[in-house]
Amino acid sequence: MIVEEVYAKTILSKSKVFEYTINPYVGCEHGCTYCYARFMKRFTDHKEEWGKFVDVKINAATLLKQEIQKKRPGRVWISGVCDPYQPLEKKYELTKRCLEILLKHRWPATIQTKSPLVLRDVGTLKKSDKLEVGLSITTADENIRRIFEPNAPPIEQRIENLEKLHFAGTKTFAMIAPLLPKAEDLPTQLNGKVDYVLIDKMNYHYADRVYKRHKLEYAMTNNFFTQKKIELASAFEKEGIPYQFLF
Secondary structure (H helix, E strand, O other), X not given: OEEEEEOOOOOEEEOOOXXXXXXXXXXXXXXXXXXXXXXXXXXXXXXXXXXXXXXXXXOHHHHHHHHOOOOOOOOEEEOOOOOOOOOOHHHHOHHHHHHHHHHHOOOOEEEEEOOHHHHHHHHHXXXXXXXXXXXXXXXXXXXXXXHHOOOOOOHHHHHHHHHHXXXXXXXXXXXXXXXXXOHHHHHHHHOOOOOEEEEOOOOOOOHHHXXXXXXXXXXXXXXXXXXXXXXXXXXXXXXXXXXXXXX
């Protein structure tokens, strides 16, 4: 893993999902095969393979302290193009410090991660009802998870994280994106652990190649997504969990 400390010019950026986004890192150690954030390489001039480099914006908190004074309050997505709690966060604590600044100024924020490290900040998270945490879970099958997310935490651990956060009083959600095979088994496992669920197919630019390499019988076709919509809608309604399809 090539890690470089850099000084960013700005940290609070406009977002198409929420009003703003904060990305304390460029690149992600998880290196998931389907990650839409791979497009970042076009702008950063990194020659390394996705998942093999991370730039650490060591002045992220300093910038946020300055920028938050000048911006109109709005919901912040943490993060749009990296996992804010990837392993390097344990050392640098950039996400933690930015979160504390947002809390101090009473700004709302939505955190999206795959990492159990988010539990480190549960004390901060439960101080505000304007903060919510989502765990990305793409499938209920560990074999499929290992193919697409070999460096990400196990599924069971992510579900346990949601349960602990939910029990601590934090608003939680599951992000089933990208929707992978065997995701239909997730609703029963998420019962009592989330306030709602979002489902999206996201970017499958690399998926077909991965399927062929591992000789999987699944295919990313319209029929696949239509069938999964039916199965997931039925399962979530049975469990009484609010859900929304984003495709």
